[in-house]
Amino acid sequence: MTIQSCALLLGGATLLGAAPAIAQDTLPSNREAPYRSHRLLVVGFATSAILRADAVCPNDLSLCPLGGGGGIAVAIGRRTSASREWLIGYDLSVRNARNLFASATLQQVRFEYRWVYASPGSNAEAFLGLGGGVVAYGERFGVTTLGPAISASLGGSYYLSPFVNLGFVGRLEALRFLVPFDTGDGVRRSDGGIATVLLGGYVTATFRGP
Secondary structure (H helix, E strand, C coil), X not given: CCHHHHHHHHHHHHHHHHHHHXXXXXXXXXXXXXXXXXXXXXXXXXXXXXXXXXXXXXCCCCCCCCCCEEEEEEEEEXXXXXXXXXXXXXXEEEECCCCCXXXXXXXXXXXXXXXXEECCCCCEEEEEEEEEEEEEEEECCCCCEEEEEEEEEEEEEEEEECCEEEEEEEEEEEECCCCCEECCCCCEECCCCCCEEEEEEEEEEEEECC
């Protein structure tokens, strides 16, 4: 075998060894990396008004112990994809009880699933959410009556950084108090009816984690 033949064989082997690397370098550059899910922490301030009091306020002649109010909300959850996320939260609000309670509080433990739309080329996104939970109403964190709730929410947010955004949420809720109770005016409340309907607004800050 001549020196020239050996050089040709060595050159061929080198080209074959480099072929996989060349092929790897020519993979499409527009392939997107898989979405990496992350945790969410949401804190906010809320206000809400009663659209329909139902059996909590059985007639127009008696005082209504469940009026408008405001409070705080906290939630934890996870963004599972670019367009899906879920939250489990706790809401606490102080309500106008027309002196039937000295300090009335409405508490809620809720779950919400959201469909998210991120605006291309901006730091803004919008979402639609559906949820449900358990609500409790009473004097100073006590439970005078309780029942289930369902909700629908619509909102948006703006990212100040990759880890923090500020947003606003509008939520329509239907509550069904199941435990009847008497107030100081002698009226039997939360006995029957269909649903108490609230309309609320939340100003929120969301923090993203790993």
